[in-house]
Each structure stands twice: as structure tokens, then as C-alpha cells.
Amino acid sequence: MPAAPQMVSANEAAALAMVEIRDVHRAFDEHLLPEALLGGAGASRQVARGAVPLLAFYFRTAGILQADARKAVIRLVAAGGRTGALRRVAALRRSRHPLPMGDGVSADLRPFIAETDARAKLLEQARRMAVLDPEVLGGSEPVVRGTRVPVRDVAAAVSAGLPLADILASYPSLTAEQVDLAALYASVERPRGKPRRPLAERLPAGARLVSSGTIPRRAAPAA
Numbered sequence: 001m002p003a004a005p006q007m008v009s010a011n012e013a014a015a016l017a018m019v020e021i022r023d024v025h026r027a028f029d030e031h032l033l034p035e036a037l038l039g040g041a042g043a044s045r046q047v048a049r050g051a052v053p054l055l056a057f058y059f060r061t062a063g064i065l066q067a068d069a070r071k072a073v074i075r076l077v078a079a080g081g082r083t084g085a086l087r088r089v090a091a092l093r094r095s096r097h098p099l100p101m102g103d104g105v106s107a108d109l110r111p112f113i114a115e116t117d118a119r120a121k122l123l124e125q126a127r128r129m130a131v132l133d134p135e136v137l138g139g140s141e142p143v144v145r146g147t148r149v150p151v152r153d154v155a156a157a158v159s160a161g162l163p164l165a166d167i168l169a170s171y172p173s174l175t176a177e178q179v180d181l182a183a184l185y186a187s188v189e190r191p192r193g194k195p196r197r198p199l200a201e202r203l204p205a206g207a208r209l210v211s212s213g214t215i216p217r218r219a220a221p222a223a
Contacts, residue, residue, distance in 0.1 A: 007039050007046040012188045016049075016119045017056035017112075027055055032071070034078045037085060049120075050086040054078075056112040073099070073107045089113065119184075126185035129178060142189075144182065147173045154179055155186030 014021040027033050028045055033054060039046040047055065054077060058070045076099065077092075078085040092099060093113050098106035130142035130151045137143075142151045149171050157167045158179060167179055174182075 006049040008049050008052065009188070010045045010047065011190065012123070013047040013052050013055060015123065015184060015187045016052045016116045017059070018115065018119065019055060019059045023059045024055060027058075032058060033074065034085065037078065048086065050089045051078075053089060053109055053112040053116045056116055057107075057109055060112070073109070077109070093117070122181065122184060123188060126181040127189070129181050130185050130189070141191075142185070144174060144178055147171075149174060151182045152186050152191070154182035158183040159186075 008016070010024045011021060014024045017024075024047065025045065027047070028038060033047070033051055037048040037051040037054075039048075054074050058074060061070060077088050079088075089109075092109050095110070098108035098110070129145050131145045132139045132141075133143050133148075136148045137150065143149055144151055144154070154167065154171060154174065157170070164176060164179060168174060168176065171179075
């Protein structure tokens with residue numbers, strides 16, 4: 001019996017394929033991928049790691065190829081069920097040639113395979129970078145290894161659209177690469193534990209919320 005494929009969360013699939021999370025859920029809802037390559041349900045949906053390049057191909061070529069053509073490529077790759085699909089993707093990873101579709105037509109999935117593989121390596125780096133330090137926030141939030149900077153604070157700054165130069169000025173102990181890795185980590189790894197209630201629900205009786213927001217924490221001055 002073939003080994004079960006590695007499965008990744010919907011969030012991780014979106015990050016590796018560089019598509020929106022809603023696109024990954026479309027793959028489930030519209031049956032864009034064979035059920036053998038999918039798993040879980042609701043917030044726990046999963047995608048076979050080897051099938052992630054197919055998501056990247058389908059959604060990122062939407063402005064180039066018609067939906068029927070993109071679906072035809074996926075059907076060809078997925079022929080033979082889960083094992084056949086994953087073997088074909090693995091073969092394409094090693095191949096120097098595009099996937100022949102017949103009648104002189106071919107589809108080149110290799111760039112999407114290479115990109116998702118590269119993103120997977122970056123995600124591994126991001127996970128090694130984010131550590132729980134009992135000396136920082138009681139170990140409740142991951143921080144950038146070797147610093148006291150919470151990873152999610154950095155990711156929030158990126159998400160807010162702050163220029164990289166401003167983020168690095170706020171966190172002088174970080175590099176541009178660490179900022180990118182923090183954003184990638186936060187897009188995949190959701191906060192653990194019970195979510196906090198909205199700030200408006202945590203105000204004392206009689207208090208009124210005027211405004212709220214998130215700002216980067218500034219590094220402590222050097223001793």
C-alpha cells in the first residue's frame with residue numbers, strides 16, 4: 001500500500017501557491033482538484049502537498065488560459081487517482097520538458113512546482129526562526145530567534161502596508177529577510193489558544209472605544 005501523502009493546511013497551501021485563501025477553498029467547493037488530493041472539512045481543510053503546484057497553476061494563469069483549459073491540465077495530471085497524480089507531479093519536477101497535452105499542445109507546470117518548493121523551504125526557515133521564549137511575554141507568543149521581537153507584531157506591520165524601511169527602523173535588530181519570514185509565518189501559523197474577545201467587548205463599564213490600532217513595538221535601547 002502506498003504511503004499516505006503529506007497534507008498541508010489550507011493556509012499553508014495558499015502561502016506555498018501564492019494565492020488567496022479563498023482560492024484554496026474554491027478548489028474544495030468547486031471540485032477543482034480530485035477528492036483524493038483533499039482532506040478535512042471546514043476550518044481543518046487540507047491539501048496534498050504534491051498537489052499545491054496545481055493550485056498555483058490554476059489560479060495564477062487565470063488571465064492567460066480559459067478555465068476549461070486549466071481544468072483539462074489538472075485532469076490529465078490527476079489521472080490515476082492520488083498516487084498517479086503525485087507521481088506525475090514528482091516526474092514533472094525532474095523533467096526538462098513541459099507536460100504534453102496532445103495535438104502539439106503542452107502545459108509547463110515546472111515553474112509552479114519550483115516556486116512552491118522554494119516557498120516550502122522559506123516556510124521551514126520561518127518556522128525555525130519563530131521560537132517561544134519564556135523570558136518574552138511568558139512564552140505565549142513566538143518571537144524572532146535571538147531577539148525579543150514578537151513575530152506577529154512584525155507581520156502586522158507588513159499587513160498594514162508599512163514600508164520595509166519603516167519596519168526595519170522600528171525593529172533595528174531585524175533584517176529584511178526576517179521581516180519577510182515573519183509575514184510568511186503568520187500567514188500560515190494561526191495563534192494558538194482561545195481567541196481574545198474584541199477590544200470593544202473588554203472595556204470597563206461606561207467606557208467608550210474611540211479608536212484602536214496596532215503599531216510596531218520599538219526595540220529597547222542598547223545598554
